Amino acid sequence: MKKTLSAVALIASVMTAPAAFAAERTITFAVDNMTCASCPYIVKTSMAAVPGVTKVAVSFEAKTATVTFDDGKTNPDAIAAASMNAGYPARPTQQQGS
Template identity: 75%
Template structure:
């Protein structure tokens, strides 16, 4: 019976393995063209609209956006593209803590 249980555990871990690599990530982007108090709102909304994005914090003072997202659903390039399409180029994604 232990042999069957061990085999079952091994099979379950192999099936679940791809999900273990996907997860929540946080990156911080430098954001260009933020010149007024409305800009952070537009950047936040454009990034938040990307499927898989869970949270966006934009700093007008630091000219940056910190984004938490599900890396199984999106990636930093897609988030940066959404900001770029709104007129605010985002670049230099740095992994958060």
């Protein structure tokens, strides 16, 4: 019984470990193909729809998107893929809080 309880405790701690190390990160993406005033809205909407993304700020002038997200729920590749799927290729340029 004691071994079973120890095994269950070990499994539970391993399963909850990724959540314990999750952190909020901010990353800036260079975004291509933004040519009109509605483009930033589309980029923002597509990136914000990714689970774990908490904030998106898009600059039409700088052609960038700054995204804050929970790295336990998503990653920069998933955010860039969402933008790419909307027609706006994005690549990371700057990371904070990593």
